[in-house]
Amino acid sequence: MKKKRCIAMLLAGGQGSRLGILTQTMAKPAIAYGGKYRIIDFPLSNCANSGIDVVGVLTQYQPLELNAHIGTGAPWDLDKTDGGVFVLPPYMRGKGGEWYRGTANAIYQNIGFIEHYDPEYVLILSGDHIYSMDYSKMLNFHINLRADATIAELAVPWEEASRFGILNTDDDMRVVEFDEKPKKPKSNKASMGVYVFTWSKLRHYLIADEADKQGGDFGKHILPKMLAAGERLFAYPFKGYWKDVGTVESLLEANLDLLDTPLPIDLHDTNFRIYSRNPSLPPHYVADTAQITDSLVTEGCSIHGSVSRSVLFAGVTVEAGAATLNSVIMPRVRVGRGVQITRAIIADNAVIEPGCVIGGEDGGVAVVGSGVRLAAGTTVAPGEQYNG
Secondary structure, three states, X not given: OOOOOEEEEEEOOOOOHHHHHHHOOOOHHHOEEOOOEEOOHHHHHHHHHOOOOEEEEEOOOOOHHHHHHHOOOHHHOOOXXXXXXXXXXXXXXXXXXXXXXXXXXXXXXXXXXXXXXXXXXXXXXXOOEEEOOXXXXXXXXXXXXXXXXXXXXXXXXXXXXXXXXEEEEOOOOEEEEEEEOOOOOOOOEEEEEEEEEEHHHHHHHHHHHHHHOOOOOHHHHHHHHHHHOOOOEEEEEOOOOEEEOOOHHXXXXXXXXXXXXXXXXXXXXXXXOOOOOOOOOOOOEEOOOOEEEOOEEOOOOEEOOEEEOOEEXXXXXXXXXXXXXXXXXXXXXXXXXXXXXXXXXXXXXXXXOOOOEEEOOOOOOEEEOOOOEEOOOOEEOOOOEEOO
C-alpha cells in the first residue's frame, strides 16, 4: 500500500440529540442542508479540495442514511485505487469489542487502519460542522512550526464560549492553556474540533490514554496531557464561515443564511466546490399560480403556491394556495392546498394535507418528522415537534 503523507479521520458517529426528531433515525452528519447537501458533504469536500485522498469515516449512531450517502465516495472523487473513503464502525475483536467511548477512543480503536497507510500526519475532523476550509494550508502551518498538534480556532461570541474548548496562546500562536467547556472562559478563542497531529506523537498519547481508562476524548484528555507534557501545540486561526448546527433553531438559521447577500459561505466557488450526491431529478417547475421570492428551489420541485425566504430540497411539491415563509422543506415533501408553513422545518417524505398550519412568527421552530402524514386541518404550534 502506498505511504500517505497525511490522512483524515472524520468523526461522524454523533446523535445530535438536541435536533430532536430530525435525528431519531439518522446521525447528525447525514442531516440535509442548503437545498441539496448533507452536513458531511462539507468536510468530505474540504478533504477532496485539499488533496487528502484517504478519509476514514467513523460511524456509530444510526448510520444507514450516512452510509448510503457516502457510498463509494465517487461524488467527492474519493473512490481511489490507492486510497478513498472508508466507513469505520465499531467492530468485534478476538477478545470482544466495544462502542466508541469518545473522540480519541474512536481513533485509538482504528490505529490499525491508520498504520495501514503509515502517515506522517493525521487530520482529525468532525462530521457535523458547515464550513469551507483548505486543510493543506493548516497542514503546512503545522509542518513549518514543527508542531506536535495544531488546533484550528476561531473567535466566537463571549456568551457562547463556554460551549467550546477554549485556547489561550502566546504571540507566536503557541497554545499555553486549553480548557474544555469552561464555566468562566478566559478567552473567546474556540477550538473548531479540527486538528492536525504528528502521527507518532498522537499514537503515543492514544495508547497511554487507553491504558489510563480515562474516557478517551481529545478536548478533555489528549490535548491537556500533551500541553502538560510540554509538547508543541499551536493554534491555527480560521476567519471564514463556520456553523455548528446543534439545534433546530441553528439548523434553520444556517439554511436561511444562504439567502443573505453576500453569501456567508461561497457555494459558487468553482475552485473549491462543495460536492454531494446528485438526486438526478428533472428541472423544477413553476406554475402560473406560483410566487417565489428570496428562496432556494432545487431540482424536481413543483411549485403552484407561494414560497418566500425558504429553502426547498429536491422533489418538493407546493400545491396552489399553500405558502411557506422562513422555512426549510426537505426532500420529497408534499405540501397540500392552503397549508401555511412559517418558521418550520419539514423533514423528508412528509405529506402535509390541505389546510394545515405549521409554526408561526413568534416562538420556537416547528418541526414535522420524516415520513409523517399530517391530517388535513392539523395545527403544529411554534416550537412543537410533531412525529405522528
